[in-house]
Amino acid sequence: MAGLFGSKKDTRPIDVGLASLIGSDENTAIEFWRKRLEMTASVPNEIARVGALTPQMRELTRIDNLEERKRLTKARLIAFAKLPAEQQQLLATARRKAFEVDRGVMDADQKLVDDLLPGLDASVRSAHPKP
């Protein structure tokens, strides 16, 4: 079932872990993402890493409150920058391939990332090259 902008429509309940972050403080959100991204980077197979990353990006786009979605995306960007370079590389590759899996979701996410990055610390910006 396609969504309005071509992204796949997912009618499953929202990710409980992500939902629990709504209204949380920044450090809690950053730590949540750091653990999630570490585990995603630890998935031993590239296809499975893409399969792990894509639904998590999709879940973010399902948060109706735009300001909250921005806040959690910002936390994710900061968390990513804290990871070791090797994990960043694995995730960056998975992210590029995720555009082939769900273009609509990834384009929406990239738009948020492009909006948020200029306002973040240089160390965070440098960890996020354009795909």
Added chain:
Amino acid sequence: MARALRDAGMEVIYTGVHQTPEQVVETALQEDADVIGLSLLSGAHNYLFPRIAELMREKGMDDVLLFGGGIIPEADVPGLQKHGVGRIFPPGASLDEIAKYVREAVSAKHTTA
């Protein structure tokens, strides 16, 4: 994972991705499975595992082991186990260890009076 368990001598029915909890449980029931193994990479484990456990209880599948792995933080594991979920394996867990766990769990089930 499915291939590894088959190589370890188990009969594996791989149902594919994006199965609903109802589909997973129904398949396990129809196939008279000893074990349901879930690989959850989406972060939705706190919904999916309890839902499947609930459906298993409704269907009287008390003797079927539910276990799995994926993007599941260690902090979430006790909560899942309270719902009757067995071991949860992190990404990169040894396939031999997983096979051993399943084999021993099923063996214990069949030797219990």
